[in-house]
Amino acid sequence: MKCTRCKAKAEVHLRAHNAGFCRPCYLGYFQRHVERAVDREKMFSKDDHILVAVSGGKDSLALWDVLVGLGYRTTGLYLGLGIGGYSDRSRETVEAFARNRELPLVVRTLADEGPGLAVPDVAASTRRVPCAACGAMKRHFFDAAAHEGSFDVLATGHNLDDEAARLLGNVLRWQRDHLARQRPVLQPSHPKFVRKVKPLYLLSEYETAVYAFMRGIEYVVEECPNAEGATQLVYKDALNRLEAASPGTKQAFVKEFLRNAQSLFADDAARGVPGECQQCGMPAYGAICSFCALVREVETKRARRAAAAAEHAGA
Amino acid sequence: MKCTRCKAKAEVHLRAHNAGFCRPCYLGYFQRHVERAVDREKMFSKDDHILVAVSGGKDSLALWDVLVGLGYRTTGLYLGLGIGGYSDRSRETVEAFARNRELPLVVRTLADEGPGLAVPDVAASTRRVPCAACGAMKRHFFDAAAHEGSFDVLATGHNLDDEAARLLGNVLRWQRDHLARQRPVLQPSHPKFVRKVKPLYLLSEYETAVYAFMRGIEYVVEECPNAEGATQLVYKDALNRLEAASPGTKQAFVKEFLRNAQSLFADDAARGVPGECQQCGMPAYGAICSFCALVREVETKRARRAAAAAEHAGA
Numbered sequence: 073m074k075c076t077r078c079k080a081k082a083e084v085h086l087r088a089h090n091a092g093f094c095r096p097c098y099l100g101y102f103q104r105h106v107e108r109a110v111d112r113e114k115m116f117s118k119d120d121h122i123l124v125a126v127s128g129g130k131d132s133l134a135l136w137d138v139l140v141g142l143g144y145r146t147t148g149l150y151l152g153l154g155i156g157g158y159s160d161r162s163r164e165t166v167e168a169f170a171r172n173r174e175l176p177l178v179v180r181t182l183a184d185e186g187p188g189l190a191v192p193d194v195a196a197s198t199r200r201v202p203c204a205a206c207g208a209m210k211r212h213f214f215d216a217a218a219h220e221g222s223f224d225v226l227a228t229g230h231n232l233d234d235e236a237a238r239l240l241g242n243v244l245r246w247q248r249d250h251l252a253r254q255r256p257v258l259q260p261s262h263p264k265f266v267r268k269v270k271p272l273y274l275l276s277e278y279e280t281a282v283y284a285f286m287r288g289i290e291y292v293v294e295e296c297p298n299a300e301g302a303t304q305l306v307y308k309d310a311l312n313r314l315e316a317a318s319p320g321t322k323q324a325f326v327k328e329f330l331r332n333a334q335s336l337f338a339d340d341a342a343r344g345v346p347g348e349c350q351q352c353g354m355p356a357y358g359a360i361c362s363f364c365a366l367v368r369e370v371e372t373k374r375a376r377r378a379a380a381a382a383e384h385a386g387a
Numbered sequence: 388m389k390c391t392r393c394k395a396k397a398e399v400h401l402r403a404h405n406a407g408f409c410r411p412c413y414l415g416y417f418q419r420h421v422e423r424a425v426d427r428e429k430m431f432s433k434d435d436h437i438l439v440a441v442s443g444g445k446d447s448l449a450l451w452d453v454l455v456g457l458g459y460r461t462t463g464l465y466l467g468l469g470i471g472g473y474s475d476r477s478r479e480t481v482e483a484f485a486r487n488r489e490l491p492l493v494v495r496t497l498a499d500e501g502p503g504l505a506v507p508d509v510a511a512s513t514r515r516v517p518c519a520a521c522g523a524m525k526r527h528f529f530d531a532a533a534h535e536g537s538f539d540v541l542a543t544g545h546n547l548d549d550e551a552a553r554l555l556g557n558v559l560r561w562q563r564d565h566l567a568r569q570r571p572v573l574q575p576s577h578p579k580f581v582r583k584v585k586p587l588y589l590l591s592e593y594e595t596a597v598y599a600f601m602r603g604i605e606y607v608v609e610e611c612p613n614a615e616g617a618t619q620l621v622y623k624d625a626l627n628r629l630e631a632a633s634p635g636t637k638q639a640f641v642k643e644f645l646r647n648a649q650s651l652f653a654d655d656a657a658r659g660v661p662g663e664c665q666q667c668g669m670p671a672y673g674a675i676c677s678f679c680a681l682v683r684e685v686e687t688k689r690a691r692r693a694a695a696a697a698e699h700a701g702a
Binding site: 307 | 558559560561563618621622624625626628629632633636639640643644646647648651652
């Protein structure tokens, strides 16, 4: 196959687009795609200071890399989740990426934020699915870091496969409130929130992997050990089969949803303006935010266990 | 496993319902399920005369059987599609079913309705996908037979797997007009149309197969040869994988759509009241109905081919 742009030998074939690219043209294609998405969806401008949430995986590092290449003002944010060796390797990878490119990086670690706040500990003490606990904490610390650092926007590396899997999950149960909020740009509902954007939302996992490979980005290949068997992976597998039978399915699914159906659900998003959490001061719909509620739950359960252990020791 | 109702040894296990049944209790469960769907969705009453479209497969024969068992007034309708041995065997199966139970049956055959109207001929001459040609013709002859026989309602054997696959296809491309019309009951938009109902819409393919087996119904097991590799089967496969990972997925997908989302698309269904086809008199949105347009296309292409052949012979 030949490069669709320059007719050199193609190195990558994109079935969904019925196109092939040589290495330089592919990198140009990827960069242009991101730039257009950013402009079309009014995600941010060259004046904005962008906080890029980076996990150490290919998507978030490819995002950071392409945004830097496009000349945007970025700072990385790494949140240490405390998931054993996986988190250690992720942190090292992100730190090496930032150091080698002399990019500013903010590192925060759940375990340092309070006792028992590492993801496995929260999951164990609250008996939640790790992914649910992790999601709630990530949201809080991403918001808090963006607010504290006075960033204009928070960018995450969610790709087309992530968005299609999330959409499929929302659609299988017709969760209208979730469908109402599934957009590549979420405007802040409170002055302490920042805009949240997903510049890679129409680029597939395969496309970001190829970009990361061609750019020589070293990333953590292993999946989070908690993701094994997660529902999200079942959805991705189903979508990959549909995509194989009919290339372009995933993109049409997400694109047509946003173009043609998302607005039907939008009314459901109106939850009103949040107040502020009595505990941490971040936006909250109740007296305290869901993160502080989670922390309280962890503290209560730890105290109860400690009391039970003391009683057992005294008995 | 024991029967959920009577504690006898269960013969069938329904993972989606976390229930097991012995043979008598399963047949009762299936019958009650259909009866409740008919009543809840106001499909028809004991006073109505119901035309049941039967293909010879398990779903439509199970439907006919259960409706007869519930005491409804039914007539079967078999439409011969002219798909070789498959259609021959289907017709024999349906005729035997009706004969053995002394049930009234209307038989019509596409090949007898006009030259070149058998499904393979229409597909070949119009270069359409067979399933598209077949669908258009079935719709026309089902409507025409229901109108001519003064039936109150037309019932088809679409099951949960059919409805879930159709819903997935509609959702993957967000076809709002199709979503607007995907309901278990379609009210007629013209006096020459009858109400169309799908009493099995929440019963899985597995459930109708078990019912047909337990009731000793002889049905055509082979799939239509045109269905091989059809998109619908890809959707069914994807949904079966999702169902295996999380039993109940298919039912929730269809049920929640109808309960929680279908009305959002309903405005799109307003295509106005149809006029009447200048050719056949059946309802049509244009000057002629889509069936007569198809017939015209077949005739034109046949005439053109005959002229070309004559010219070739004369040259």
